[in-house]
Amino acid sequence: xxxxxxVFIEHRQGAINKTSFEAVAAAQQLGGEVTAVVxxxxxxxxxxVSDLKVGRVVSAENPKLADYTPDAYADAFEQVVRARDPRxxxxxxxxxxxxxxxxxxxxFGKGLISDCIRMKAEGDAVTFTxxxxxxxxDADVVAVGDGPVFATFQSGAYRxxxxxxxxxxxxxxxxxxxxxxxxQPEAPFQEVKAAVDLSKTDVIVAIGRGIKxxxxxxxxxxxxxxxxxxxxxxxxxxxxxxxxxDRQIGxxxxxxxxxxxxxxxISGAIQHLVGMKNSGTIVAVNKDPEAPIFDIADYGIxxxxxxxxxxxxxxxxxxxx
Amino acid sequence: MKxxxxxxxxxxxxxxxxVRGDGKWVEEGDLSFEVNESDGYALxxxxxxxxxxxxxxxVVCALxxxxxxxxxxxxxxxGADRAIHVVSDDFGQAGPFSAAxxxxxxxxxxxxxxxxxxxxSDDHGYGQTGVIVAELLGLPHATIVIEVDWxxxxxxxxxxxxxxxxxxxTMQTPALLTIQSGISQIRxxxxxGIMAAKKKxxxxxxxxxxxxxxxxxxxxxxxxxxxxKQTQFLGDGDAKRGAAQLAEKLRxxxxxx
Ligand SMILES: Cc1cc2nc3c(=O)[nH]c(=O)nc-3n(C[C@H](O)[C@H](O)[C@H](O)COP(=O)(O)OP(=O)(O)OC[C@H]3O[C@@H](n4cnc5c(N)ncnc54)[C@H](O)[C@@H]3O)c2cc1C
Ligand SMILES: Nc1ncnc2c1ncn2[C@@H]1O[C@H](COP(=O)(O)O)[C@@H](O)[C@H]1O
Numbered sequence: 001x002x003x004x005x006x007v008f009i010e011h012r013q014g015a016i017n018k019t020s021f022e023a024v025a026a027a028q029q030l031g032g033e034v035t036a037v038v039x040x041x042x043x044x045x046x047x048x049v050s051d052l053k054v055g056r057v058v059s060a061e062n063p064k065l066a067d068y069t070p071d072a073y074a075d076a077f078e079q080v081v082r083a084r085d086p087r088x089x090x091x092x093x094x095x096x097x098x099x100x101x102x103x104x105x106x107x108f109g110k111g112l113i114s115d116c117i118r119m120k121a122e123g124d125a126v127t128f129t130x131x132x133x134x135x136x137x138d139a140d141v142v143a144v145g146d147g148p149v150f151a152t153f154q155s156g157a158y159r160x161x162x163x164x165x166x167x168x169x170x171x172x173x174x175x176x177x178x179x180x181x182x183x184q185p186e187a188p189f190q191e192v193k194a195a196v197d198l199s200k201t202d203v204i205v206a207i208g209r210g211i212k213x214x215x216x217x218x219x220x221x222x223x224x225x226x227x228x229x230x231x232x233x234x235x236x237x238x239x240x241x242x243x244x245x246d247r248q249i250g251x252x253x254x255x256x257x258x259x260x261x262x263x264x265x266i267s268g269a270i271q272h273l274v275g276m277k278n279s280g281t282i283v284a285v286n287k288d289p290e291a292p293i294f295d296i297a298d299y300g301i302x303x304x305x306x307x308x309x310x311x312x313x314x315x316x317x318x319x320x321x
Numbered sequence: 322m323k324x325x326x327x328x329x330x331x332x333x334x335x336x337x338x339x340v341r342g343d344g345k346w347v348e349e350g351d352l353s354f355e356v357n358e359s360d361g362y363a364l365x366x367x368x369x370x371x372x373x374x375x376x377x378x379x380v381v382c383a384l385x386x387x388x389x390x391x392x393x394x395x396x397x398x399x400g401a402d403r404a405i406h407v408v409s410d411d412f413g414q415a416g417p418f419s420a421a422x423x424x425x426x427x428x429x430x431x432x433x434x435x436x437x438x439x440x441x442s443d444d445h446g447y448g449q450t451g452v453i454v455a456e457l458l459g460l461p462h463a464t465i466v467i468e469v470d471w472x473x474x475x476x477x478x479x480x481x482x483x484x485x486x487x488x489x490x491t492m493q494t495p496a497l498l499t500i501q502s503g504i505s506q507i508r509x510x511x512x513x514g515i516m517a518a519k520k521k522x523x524x525x526x527x528x529x530x531x532x533x534x535x536x537x538x539x540x541x542x543x544x545x546x547x548x549x550k551q552t553q554f555l556g557d558g559d560a561k562r563g564a565a566q567l568a569e570k571l572r573x574x575x576x577x578x
Contacts (some may be wrong), residue, residue, distance in 0.1 A: 069460060070452075088454075095483050099464045102449035106456040110537035111417035123462065127541065133444055136338055139345065142540040149537075181462035182496075187487040188482055209334070218462065226373050227578070236358075239503030252481055252501075260577040267334070281575040283567065284350070284552075290545060299567055299573070300552045303560030311561045315568030317577055 002148060004055070005088040006081065010096055011038070011045045013188055019092040021160035023153050024052060027090050028164055029265065030121055032101035035084060036169070039076050041066035046171045053167035058084075064178040067185050070100040076176040083174075086148050102109075105150040113141055113151040115270075134269040137293035155274060167269050193277070196230065196246050203229025203260045203307040206249055206276070207237060210286065212263015214242040219306070220264055223313050226320070228262070234266050240264055250275035264305045268293025322377030324367040325428045326401070327438040327451065328360040330385055336444065342544050346414055356392045359439030363500035365507045367437050368400045370471055378402045382428050384420060384528070386410045396511035397518035404523045405431075411532035416419035417445075419536055421453035425557050429458060435476075436497040455497035455512045462497040463490050467504055 005027040010017040018232045034054040038046040039061075060080050064072045081089060081104070093115045117138070118129035127140045128151055143149040191293050198204060206222035208217030211217060217231070217271040224231045231247065238248040249256055251271040261279035266272060268284070268291055276282070277296050284297035285305045295301045301308050332338070332352045339348045367379045380398040383389045384407040393404045407427045412420055428436065436458070438451030456461035467487070468479035476492045481501055510518075555570070556563020572578040 012482075022407050053511055057559065070463075074456075087562060088515055095465060095481070098448050099452070101542065102452035103456045103462070105449075106453045106478070107386045109418070111447065111453060113538050114417075114447050116450060130349075130446075131546070132340060132348075132446060133332070134446065135546065137543055137548045139342075139543045141538050142541055143537060144539050145535075145537050147537075180566060182493040183463060186491075188486050188488040190485055191487065211458060221480065231416045237501065239362075251483060253485070255484065260571070260575065281571070281577060283571075288335070290338075292546065294552050294554075295548055296551045297547065298548055298550075299570060300554045301556050301560060301563035301567060303556065303563060307560040308529070308567075311564035315565050316571070319568055 002085045002087045004084070004086050005030060005090055006035050006037050006086045008077070008089070008091045008097065009036050009038045009045070009049055010092060010094055011040070015316060016045060016048055017092065017094060018160050019155050021031050021163040022155065022158040023092045024054070024163040025158040025160065026119060026153050027088070028053065029158070030119065030126070032087070035086070037077065037080050039065050039073055043171055043173050050169050050171050051167065052169060054169050055165035057169050057171045059171055059173045060176045061173055061303045062176050062178045064181055068096060069181050069183055069185060070103055071177045071181045071183065073100040074103040074107065078107050079176045080174070081108070081148055087259060089139070089148050090152045091150070091152040091244045093154050097152055101150060101152060102213070104208030104237065110145070110147065110150065113143065113149065115154045117150055117154050117157045134267060136290060153314060155262055155272060174254070187314060198230055198232055198247070198249070198254050198256045199231045202258050203227040203246065204232050204258045204279075205255060206232040206234065207264050208234040209236045209238065216306075217242060219309050223262070223309055226313060226316055229258070229260070232256070236273050238292045250292060262298070263293050264309065265289050266293055268295065279299050322371065322374050322535040323380065323431065323433045323436060324363045324435045325368060325382055325431055325433040326360070326367050326381045326394060326396070327424055327436065327454070327510045328364060328381050328383045329442050330354045330383065330389045330390055331357045331442055331444040338368070340543055340545070344544070345540050346543055348467050354388060354391070356395065357439050357442050359500055361440060361507055362502050363437040363439050363568055364396055364399065364401065364502050366469055366500055368476070368508070368529055369505060370469060371556065373472065380405065380431060380433070382407070382424060384423055384427070390523070393523055394518055395510060397515040397521045399508060400514060403521050406525050408525050408526050409528045409532070414540060415532055416536050416538045417447040417453055418448040419530060419532060419534060421450045421457060422530055422535070423528040424450065425454045425457035427526055432495070435494050436460065436495070438499045440495065440499040440501050451499040454503055458497070460495055460497045461493055462499070463492060463497040465501045467501045468478065469498065484498045503578065
């Protein structure tokens with residue numbers, strides 16, 4: 001009988017990725033035996049998480065695991081899963097996990113229940129909730145069939161500080177085999193320092209695809225200037241080349257927390273939200289009343305931004321005298 | 322040189338979504354459809370590589386009902402050479418493994434040098450299909466690719482990591498890459514391209530496995546997300562009045578003016 005949960009602990013660029021602890025928290029809340037799994041050339045990172053309250057920490061080791069590659073990680077993790085025969089295998093939904101976990105799951109003839117935001121257990125039945133349509137719908141999903149259930153959790157779904165500590169778990173080193181690695185990674189790097197640092201500004205007026213054309217950006221620009229703030233954007237705006245990439249907010253852009261964040265015509269996909277959800281006051285203008293951005297907004301206007309922004313600009317002008 | 326591009330048709334981004342009667346998916350009758358965003362970029366990158374190499378073939382492969390033809394025809398008009406349409410009405414809610422299985426079998430015989438997929442679909446958002454296709458075809462892969470350098474013998478790709486970090490990989494070919502939006506600016510179809518597309522081959526094939534076969538996840542219920550935050554909605558449908566109220570609130574409540 002498969003039982004218990006394996007949790008993948010990610011490290012990247014020489015440090016444990018803290019979102020791994022969110023997956024640990026999920027596994028602990030599910031109950032049953034929890035095993036943390038760390039892959040690496042040696043037990044260095046496994047030792048770093050031995051204070052987690054888990055049954056054990058498995059350190060799967062091979063010199064080829066020194067640098068992350070999907071080939072090496074899938075080979076190594078597959079052996080751990082086969083050896084331990086868990087009911088669940090949990091991961092944080094990071095870029096690294098997106099890169100190798102589907103390959104791993106495919107070796108068990110399945111995919112992942114990916115990017116889950118909730119989980120509910122009733123007896124043996126576990127229901128996972130994941131987002132559809134970039135956050136516009138939720139779906140309750142159950143696993144069917146035999147074998148391990150592979151699930152990934154969206155950043156923020158569980159809290160890292162709720163991962164229970166103080167287990168003094170034994171670190172169990174296992175040597176794993178890794179086959180041919182067909183890709184050679186070079187060292188990670190950052191592009192030359194962004195010309196604008198949006199983390200320092202108090203007011204951000206951010207535009208999304210609702211702005212429709214590059215010419216219309218001037219409208220938002222004027223509002224930003226009046227508020228003494230900066231203009232920023234969702235990814236599609238930068239992809240289209242309408243604004244430079246150093247104005248992009250989100251998981252692949254900058255993370256900001258200004259006093260005021262005004263989102264104009266932005267739907268509120270999770271990859272955008274992670275970059276701005278800690279802002280002081282959040283305003284959203286969107287013509288779709290169901291747009292997910294409203295879920296984190298303090299003030300919302302359902303309507304056409306081309307009607308809202310000119311009036312808003314004018315009114316603020318008046319108030320400022 | 323042959324590149325296969327996996328292209329999915331998804332509901333329009335601006336679509337108003339309603340839950341279907343059985344509660345397990347959205348009502349599709351009143352939706353219009355478009356190409357998945359990153360797949361459009363994947364096609365563009367394939368076309369550019371072909372142009373740089375001065376030859377070769379770009380083959381589009383899409384799984385879905387007849388309506389998917391509009392995505393295929395548009396891709397051919399932009400410059401793809403031919404297409405494979407895996408025709409089925411039943412894969413709309415398929416999990417990533419069964420979709421990947423069908424796609425992998427549909428392109429296996431092509432023996433491409435590269436396979437491109439989008440990094441994520443805008444409807445299901447699994448973020449997995451490409452990687453699973455790679456595993457099923459025995460290909461190395463790289464995900465979230467934002468630059469491809471295949472000028473010489475070697476394939477080098479730039480991967481996006483989180484929060485502004487990047488990494489180059491040197492890869493063996495054949496390989497599968499999942500392409501990130503924004504990799505290059507997408508061209509429009511020209512009138513000439515649209516005319517030329519009419520003569521291009523669209524081969525229809527049947528899915529290699531049934532829709533439910535080997536399914537590992539099942540949707541129980543689809544619903545609008547529960548709201549977590551108390552948002553103050555202003556203007557009550559009147560955008561201009563909302564704007565005036567907002568200016569006042571920003572001054573008195575939020576104190577940011
Ligand atoms: C790995 C990965 C990384 C990503 N990284 C990022 C990132 O760093 N940052 C980021 O932003 N995205 C990122 N994305 C993309 C993200 O998933 C979304 O696709 C993107 O944020 C959507 O941008 P948007 O809201 O501007 O566009 P859409 O989702 O198209 O939304 C446009 C909105 O405008 C509204 N609208 C249209 N017209 C009007 C009008 N006249 N008045 C008012 N409202 C109007 C619509 O109702 C809609 O809600 C990433 C995706 C992936 C998979
Ligand atoms: N039905 C389909 N037809 C063609 N390509 C698909 C299909 N489903 C998924 N894909 C490809 O797989 C990518 C990732 O999809 P997903 O795993 O659903 O996020 C998409 O961007 C497409 O390139």
